Amino acid sequence: MISSFHPPVRTLMGPGPSDVHPRILSALGRPTIGHLDPAFIQMMDEVKELLQYAFQTKNPLTLPISAPGSAGMEACFVNLIEPGDKVVVCVNGVFGIRMLENVTRTGGVAVRVDDEWGKPVDPAKLAAALEANPDTKIMAFVHAETSTGVCSDAATLCALGRKHDCLVIMDTVTGLGGVPVLVDEWGADAVYSGSQKCLSCTPGLSPVTFSERAVEVIRNRKTPVQSWFLDMNLVMGYWGEGAKRAYHHTAPINALYGLHESLVMLQEEGLSAAFARHRVMHEKLYAGLTELGIRFVVDEEYRLPQLNAVWIPEGVDDAVARTRLLNEFNLEIGAGLGAYAGKVWRIGLMGYSAKQENIDLCLKALSAVIAQ
Amino acid sequence: MISSFHPPVRTLMGPGPSDVHPRILSALGRPTIGHLDPAFIQMMDEVKELLQYAFQTKNPLTLPISAPGSAGMEACFVNLIEPGDKVVVCVNGVFGIRMLENVTRTGGVAVRVDDEWGKPVDPAKLAAALEANPDTKIMAFVHAETSTGVCSDAATLCALGRKHDCLVIMDTVTGLGGVPVLVDEWGADAVYSGSQKCLSCTPGLSPVTFSERAVEVIRNRKTPVQSWFLDMNLVMGYWGEGAKRAYHHTAPINALYGLHESLVMLQEEGLSAAFARHRVMHEKLYAGLTELGIRFVVDEEYRLPQLNAVWIPEGVDDAVARTRLLNEFNLEIGAGLGAYAGKVWRIGLMGYSAKQENIDLCLKALSAVIAQ
Numbered sequence: 001m002i003s004s005f006h007p008p009v010r011t012l013m014g015p016g017p018s019d020v021h022p023r024i025l026s027a028l029g030r031p032t033i034g035h036l037d038p039a040f041i042q043m044m045d046e047v048k049e050l051l052q053y054a055f056q057t058k059n060p061l062t063l064p065i066s067a068p069g070s071a072g073m074e075a076c077f078v079n080l081i082e083p084g085d086k087v088v089v090c091v092n093g094v095f096g097i098r099m100l101e102n103v104t105r106t107g108g109v110a111v112r113v114d115d116e117w118g119k120p121v122d123p124a125k126l127a128a129a130l131e132a133n134p135d136t137k138i139m140a141f142v143h144a145e146t147s148t149g150v151c152s153d154a155a156t157l158c159a160l161g162r163k164h165d166c167l168v169i170m171d172t173v174t175g176l177g178g179v180p181v182l183v184d185e186w187g188a189d190a191v192y193s194g195s196q197k198c199l200s201c202t203p204g205l206s207p208v209t210f211s212e213r214a215v216e217v218i219r220n221r222k223t224p225v226q227s228w229f230l231d232m233n234l235v236m237g238y239w240g241e242g243a244k245r246a247y248h249h250t251a252p253i254n255a256l257y258g259l260h261e262s263l264v265m266l267q268e269e270g271l272s273a274a275f276a277r278h279r280v281m282h283e284k285l286y287a288g289l290t291e292l293g294i295r296f297v298v299d300e301e302y303r304l305p306q307l308n309a310v311w312i313p314e315g316v317d318d319a320v321a322r323t324r325l326l327n328e329f330n331l332e333i334g335a336g337l338g339a340y341a342g343k344v345w346r347i348g349l350m351g352y353s354a355k356q357e358n359i360d361l362c363l364k365a366l367s368a369v370i371a372q
Numbered sequence: 373m374i375s376s377f378h379p380p381v382r383t384l385m386g387p388g389p390s391d392v393h394p395r396i397l398s399a400l401g402r403p404t405i406g407h408l409d410p411a412f413i414q415m416m417d418e419v420k421e422l423l424q425y426a427f428q429t430k431n432p433l434t435l436p437i438s439a440p441g442s443a444g445m446e447a448c449f450v451n452l453i454e455p456g457d458k459v460v461v462c463v464n465g466v467f468g469i470r471m472l473e474n475v476t477r478t479g480g481v482a483v484r485v486d487d488e489w490g491k492p493v494d495p496a497k498l499a500a501a502l503e504a505n506p507d508t509k510i511m512a513f514v515h516a517e518t519s520t521g522v523c524s525d526a527a528t529l530c531a532l533g534r535k536h537d538c539l540v541i542m543d544t545v546t547g548l549g550g551v552p553v554l555v556d557e558w559g560a561d562a563v564y565s566g567s568q569k570c571l572s573c574t575p576g577l578s579p580v581t582f583s584e585r586a587v588e589v590i591r592n593r594k595t596p597v598q599s600w601f602l603d604m605n606l607v608m609g610y611w612g613e614g615a616k617r618a619y620h621h622t623a624p625i626n627a628l629y630g631l632h633e634s635l636v637m638l639q640e641e642g643l644s645a646a647f648a649r650h651r652v653m654h655e656k657l658y659a660g661l662t663e664l665g666i667r668f669v670v671d672e673e674y675r676l677p678q679l680n681a682v683w684i685p686e687g688v689d690d691a692v693a694r695t696r697l698l699n700e701f702n703l704e705i706g707a708g709l710g711a712y713a714g715k716v717w718r719i720g721l722m723g724y725s726a727k728q729e730n731i732d733l734c735l736k737a738l739s740a741v742i743a744q
Contacts, residue, residue, distance in 0.1 A: 001639065001640070002418045002421065002422060002635075002636055002639060003636060004395070004399065004632075004633055004636055005399070005402075005415045005418070005629060005632050005633070005636075006402065007402050007403055007404075007405045007409075007411055007412070007415075007629070008403075008405065008409075008411050009403045010403065010405050010406065010409065012404065012405070012406060014406055016622060017404050017405075017406065017407070017622065017625060019404070020403075020404045020626075023376070025400075025401040025402075025403070025404070025626075026401055027376065027377070028397075028400040028401050028626055029397040029398055029400050029401040030377075030378065030379050030397075031379050031380075031381045031382065031392075031397070032379075032384065032389050032391070032392045032397070032568075032574055032575075033379045033380065033382050033384070033389075033704070034382065034384060034386055034389060034704045035389070035575065036707075037379075037380075037382065037698070037704065038698075039379055039380050040379070043377045043379075046374045046377070049374065050374060066439055066440055066443075066576060067438055067439035067443060067601065068438055068601075068621045068622050068623075068624065069621070069622065070600065070601050070620075070621040070622075071438075071439060071443075071601045071621070074599060074600060074601050098600065101600050102600055104596075105596055105597070105598050105599070105600055106598070194622070196404075196622060202404050202624065202625055202626040202627070203404075203407065203622040203623065203624050203625055204438060204576065204622075204623075204624025204625075204626075204627050224476075224477055225477070226477050226478070226598055226599075227446065227477070227598075227599060228442065228446055228470065228473050228474055228477055229439065229440075229442050229443045229446045247709070248442075249440045249441070249442040249443070250388060250389065250440050250441065250442075250566070250568055250575040250576075251440075251575065251576075252440065252574065252575050252576025252624075252627065253389060253574055253575055253576075254392075254397075254400055254574040254575075254576075254627075254630075255574070255576050255624065255626075255627055257377060257379070258626075260376075260377050261376055261377070263374075264374055264375060264376055264377075267373065267374060268373070326409070326410075332405070332406045332409065335408075337619070
């Protein structure tokens with residue numbers, strides 16, 4: 001017989017999930033109600049409004065996809081791409097590569113613009129690619145690369161996309177709530193994020209927002225969206241305006257209670273205060289790690305405060321060290337992904353994890369483990 | 373400012389979500405840990421084992437998709453179908469129609485076999501379709517139609533599929549945990565369900581199981597699976613065997629705590645006892661509704677005990693009545709879907725909702741509302 005699962009209590013300083021505030025954990029356990037219950041529909045409307053605040057957008061089509069960030073990514077690509085469409089994809093880490101996968105699996109024609117891992121997307125290279133490909137329909141880039149901790153200049157990249165009359169898809173899974181995300185000001189058309197990063201909610205939901213221009217394109221497609229589950233034409237009928245909602249799929253009720261609570265908390269703190277807190281905590285962590293002789297992967301001006309990629313100190317075994325952190329300190333930090341596997345650690349300071357106690361624990365634990 | 377959401381306490385007797393046991397609600401709020409934490413991986417293994425029990429299968433590829441049942445459906449279709457593949461789809465309600473949508477959006481060629489709503493799939497019609505289409509690769513049907521409350525003869529339908537050398541896709545979203553689901557004995561190849569029906573967990577996860585034969589087909593595809601998020605070749609790397617798991621997407625950690633707890637409870641009760649409880653409660657509800665003059669849509673031998681479709685009594689306004697049930701009795705029952713909209717109510721007795729108190733409340737509330 002298998003018995004109930006009681007997880008250990010960890011401190012989560014990886015690339016997400018981040019520590020979840022007790023208010024959010026408590027919201028998850030509230031009584032389940034129906035996905036068409038008027039009380040639930042009112043909560044959905046609040047979630048939309050709170051997400052509009054988080055994304056700094058007036059886009060009516062702003063909602064959480066009922067699945068993790070990678071489904072949010074897929075929702076953006078499958079809704080905007082029709083077979084044969086040309087898509088310029090900027091690649092400077094794992095999630096740019098995943099974007100490419102999405103383009104080809106959707107029948108799009110990908111034009112890949114590479115930048116070195118650990119560096120931001122180079123606007124000059126993007127401009128050249130867009131000039132060389134005047135028939136480009138969509139331009140896609142990662143604002144906050146979760147695999148490297150790099151923040152790219154989203155305002156400039158979006159402006160380039162708009163100048164070349166492209167729809168702009170932006171990945172800000174790790175960005176939202178941690179650094180400014182100005183969807184309307186930048187002019188991004190389809191933007192996705194995740195619940196388990198700087199929103200500090202549990203994993204499993206992907207906030208997305210689509211501009212009116214994107215909605216127009218989706219409504220006027222010549223071919224059906226290849227995913228029934230992610231077809232925004234259908235999803236809109238459930239998350240749309242007014243009291244009347246059409247059943248599409250059964251929403252993840254309790255997970256949405258959690259997201260609602262996390263967004264209420266973000267609104268209470270205020271975006272500027274949240275960004276400042278991430279910045280201050282990052283600086284403290286940076287000072288402490290530097291004192292331990294640990295070097296950062298990313299140049300100062302492109303660093304995401306919420307995701308600190310550092311080189312694993314010479315002579316330290318990656319797996320052994322992370323296992324000790326987990327077993328001796330109940331501390332999780334992130335391994336390197338892709339080209340960075342075994343070479344880099346990713347230390348998250350996301351949402352509720354961005355606090356002094358976590359930094360103290362992290363520095364103490366790392367110091368013990370690398371001394372060994 | 374938007375404040376925390378405190379849902380009303382409802383009794384859920386619709387077609388799902390069903391009432392969620394306090395043990396499951398409590399599990400949802402346990403501390404979040406990482407999706408690659410060894411403790412979490414051990415829990416994942418337990419979830420797989422418990423799902424194998426629920427599905428009565430030895431299939432190693434048995435796991436919950438990180439999204440609702442409609443994504444589980446899509447996972448089965450997109451992984452097995454390659455463009456041009458012929459798929460025979462049995463349609464006797466809304467979810468058969470949704471299957472058709474999945475076939476065409478995946479580039480498959482659908483052969484539609486219709487049966488009347490409220491009737492089970494007719495094996496003779498299916499046999500004729502399979503004989504007329506010897507190049508059929510996949511046969512798909514709904515075991516437990518959530519839109520009508522009909523249980524089809526899955527053993528016979530699967531046998532027909534096997535006889536014609538088809539892969540068999542079976543929807544048992546509403547079946548699992550409420551009536552026998554014998555995946556191995558029947559020989560179904562790709563089967564999906566939902567967490568929020570007779571498992572009485574919160575919505576948002578879709579248990580699936582794939583036979584070795586199906587896995588072979590997936591591994592040897594000529595074209596990539598069109599969905600990156602649902603590509604089982606990649607999902608297997610995370611949910612696979614052994615301690616080593618590759619990151620694919622971030623699993624919905626706390627939602628999986630809930631599913632684990634619901635499956636532990638199913639194992640504690642035992643499948644036979646759970647089926648018997650659903651049957652007994654159905655009989656009590658049937659007796660009570662009949663006394664109120666309410667007639668069932670489905671003939672006795674095909675009725676799903678957990679989902680009771682009844683004709684809305686003449687002269688009773690559907691929307692007004694359901695609003696009264698909700699406002700005066702905090703009771704949710706389901707509206708009719710598709711062809712049944714405005715004509716039929718669907719009264720669920722699923723999982724934790726299948727208990728005497730719920731039946732008493734339902735009969736009392738309905739009696740008050742239809743007397744009006």
